[in-house]
Amino acid sequence: MAVNYFNYLRKEKMPHIWCAGCGHGMIVKSIIRAIDKLGWKNDEIALVSGIGCSSRTPGYLDFHTLHTTHGRALAFATGIKLAKPNLKVIVVGGDGDMMAIGGNHFIHACRRNIDMKLIVYNNNIYGMTGGQASPTTLTDAKATTAPYGFLEEPFDVCNMAIASGATFVGRALDLDVPLMDRVILESFKHKGFSVVDAWSQCPTYFGRFNKWGSASEMMERYKQIIYNIRQKDQLSEEEKKGKYPVGILHQIERNEFCERYQKLRDTLKGKEEAE
Amino acid sequence: MQEKKNIKFLSGNEACGEGAIVAGCRFFGGYPISPSSEIAEFMSKRLPLVGGTFIQMEDEIASIGAILGASLAGVKSMTATSGPGLSLMQENIGFGAMAEIPTVIVDVMRGGPSTGNPTGPSQSDVMAIRWGTHGDYPAVALCPESVNEVFLLTIEAFNIAEFLRTPVVLAMDEITAHMREKVELLKESDVKIVNRKKPEKMPYLPYEYGEDLIPPLPGYGEGFRFHVTGLNHDKTGFPTNKSELMEEGNRRIMEKLDKNKDKVIKHEEFMTEDCDILVVAYGSSARAAKRAVRTAREKGIKAGLFRPITLYPLSEKALQKAAGKAKKVIVPEMNLGQYILIVERVIGHGFPIIGINQVDGEPISPSKILSKIEE
Ligand SMILES: Cc1ncc(C[n+]2csc(CCOP(=O)(O)OP(=O)(O)O)c2C)c(N)n1
């Protein structure tokens, strides 16, 4: 059955602020399809973001929504989840939000393995503030603060997540809707902290500065620098060089924090008086 | 039959933890820092015993974020820190004020600026507490002088936060935090506990307010879906850039404190009825001041003490009255003259207002205050 998006959208908040060709809206649709498929109720979802174009997502969705400060979404979300573990907590933010100013919260959230779903809308640039370089800006790419090209190495969101202890890590390009749908859906099904590196395009800044063309031309460019993780063994090292794998890259089982904490409370039960 | 009083010998930091539990705090997020760490240690031990949650966050920015999140989920929350941590929290203290989220921030003051004096007493954050975040916001801060008062004011801090729907600071200094004194531990049933007002019906607008200017607040997941942002917003909680609505919102969060300040303000007066010399002091400096005033009286000098218990808001009328007949006002502080600025504004410059300022990591002695009284 077709998804009725309006069951999840705050209709009265349309039109959204995103530019024509921005990839962020496509990620939102994938999120909605995953929620719909899982049958989650609007009232059991808390959606938390930081600041940025991507972080405007919560305003458009009819859940318990929180638009925090730049980089801090995971900190607020941690409080929500621990206070009400029954809530399904989804966190969204941009590459600047999550990998620069919020980088410390990102690695610690991965380490703690609290059952929260993080989706990084990664467009390799600071959209909201006018196209400055971000920690995922590709080396030599241009940005308003890298007018001669970016001299640094970008973070790989997924490698960071895996190294920091996230128990589910996936990546997809917005162009590949079925893959984005699958990766987000599986991340939502996962018990523990999940990270999806959701590639989006910012034609307004990244596309224009780097002469990558329109949104669809940009997607074609991005396609050149990815390969499906399922082809990992078929492709030579040479063919994979400088390219990012997409799909579900990592999934393991590890103790989830809220459950551990509840166990602690249970074992301590009745001990207060004895103190 | 009279129940036996539960008297314990505790440090201020422990009394703060006890008070928080009685007030209904069930979430603590914090980052260790002297001289506040014992509060986090206490909460890590106690919270899981009472169905609550403790988490040590990765820094103070995360700590304040987590406690604001927990509060939005309907759970009373707290963090504890000292100057360097308070500085890191400032952006999100403003978020709490703007989005109107009740929570309690304990600041055990140490010498600053920077790392300063981690283990010595100080009152150097008094202005940072008032003006630290950007923008205008309704600052509320309580300042205890004894361990017993730490217990009571911690409960009060939660009550005010819940009532006004805003972050409240409990400002202690290293002396009140580490000193051990007798505390009467009261039970929940023996104290007044305030819980936030909740909405009664749908549709619910998160920033729609009545006469008291305080909008009701449900927890996430309790059936009322709403949006929260640090952007200027209208009654619906969604961002607005209409100038009249921005003006209204910015003014209202200030006016809600002003309108309800009589329910919040607390102060103590000691021998002020006929005083020629008024000492205005807070926290542990007020204890030294009280000793000095007593000795002065024994010597026939008409001295008195005005002690703001809520540093913010200050009972301005009462201070003006207490200073009414005074020829001299003395303000001892463990900083280089912060609260004196407020005293000057409130009681004017008609007579000398003299600061006693000390930033050597030692408490201000009663004799130092006495000699200023006698001067
Ligand atoms: C503390 C703080 N520093 C800086 C900013 C300014 N700022 C707003 S959004 C943003 C970056 C947005 O980029 P990203 O997170 O990648 O999201 P996008 O807009 O590209 O979706 C910055 C630097 C801010 N709001 N707060």
Ligand code: SF4
């Ligand atoms: S500026 Fe870029 S990221 Fe922001 S809405 Fe426009 S296209 Fe999207």
